[in-house]
Amino acid sequence: MKGNTAEADAVILEMKDVKVHFHLDEGVLKAVDGIDLRIKRGKTLGIVGESGCGKSVTSQALLRIVPSPGRVEGEIKLKRMRPEGGLEEVDLIRLDPRGKEIRDIRGGEIAMIFQEPMKAFSPIHTIGNQIMEAILLHETDDKEEAYRIGVEILRKVGMSNPEQRMGEYPHQLSGGMRQRAMIAMALSCHPSVLIADEPTTALDVTVQAQVLQLINDLKESRDTSVIFITHDLGVIAEMSDDVAVMYLGKVVEYTDVDTLFHAPKHPYTKALLNSIPTIGRGNRRLESIEGTVPFPMNLPKGCGFYTRCKHAVDGMCNREDIPLTEIEEGHFVRCVLVGGQDARKEAVR
Known part of the structure; x- marks a missing residue:
């Protein structure tokens, strides 16, 4: 993802083509498969998706605590203060997972609220x-x-x-x-960056609201950047400035929170939003996403959502891997049906 100079200066953590693959006897399990994310200083990035889409493994990659036999590739660049003053940029993937430098970063520069x-x-x-x-x-x-x-x-x-x-x-x-x-x-x-991995799981509604308010208050008072991981779109709407929707180890849509809820583009994002209970639906049944998330091993080429998408086109959506494309300023989508005729023609070739 590219942005203007002002945005680049505000970015405290950037992930480029990050992959977390587990090399097993049965094959290569691609838990995270080439994601690009930018976390801005003092802002909250929400990461949303179904269970098994790679949200928690992404946070483990940031802290370099991916369990064996997982391997992390790509770039994770963190802007941090030098002891003598001034900013420096360090690639976390190049650090020894058991070394002193990454141990100084864990808990110090990047902290995590674990799910349970x-x-x-x-x-x-x-x-x-x-x-x-x-x-x-x-x-x-x-x-x-x-x-x-x-x-x-x-x-x-x-x-x-x-x-x-x-x-x-x-x-x-x-x-x-x-x-x-x-x-x-x-x-x-x-910490400069706080990772909150479903911090309100199993809490009652009153305590959940208190915890969310607490994170927001502390973020504002300390100018901390927050990565908020959840499957709850209601929480995402309340907490996030930007949102990344993940599916099968990839980011399928990335934009600001207002655009995501009012003008979603990817079929998966639309399906998630349509499955939320809302006041005024009458007797209409909630929509559901048929099928299950495929097992992320030995996957065929094409869109990972192809087998569950109501709008999928044979020979187009399942032909080649689909890139994350900027369709409007700051709005990225991984879908050939969204990018217009040029994208469709390119996919068919």
């Missing part, structure tokens, strides 16, 4: 111990100061009686409190 905090937290260490570990690694060597920072960040995320919570274990907290503790740990070292 009960599994992400260690069950044998207190909440305070785990928050302090990150602070001691990135912020200070003084344990007393780390404790004070931990208590203060728990207070900022709305945790009741933070001094007591510092000494409690994850199983002693409710789901909402564990999620707040996870957010506190992620924000304790003032």
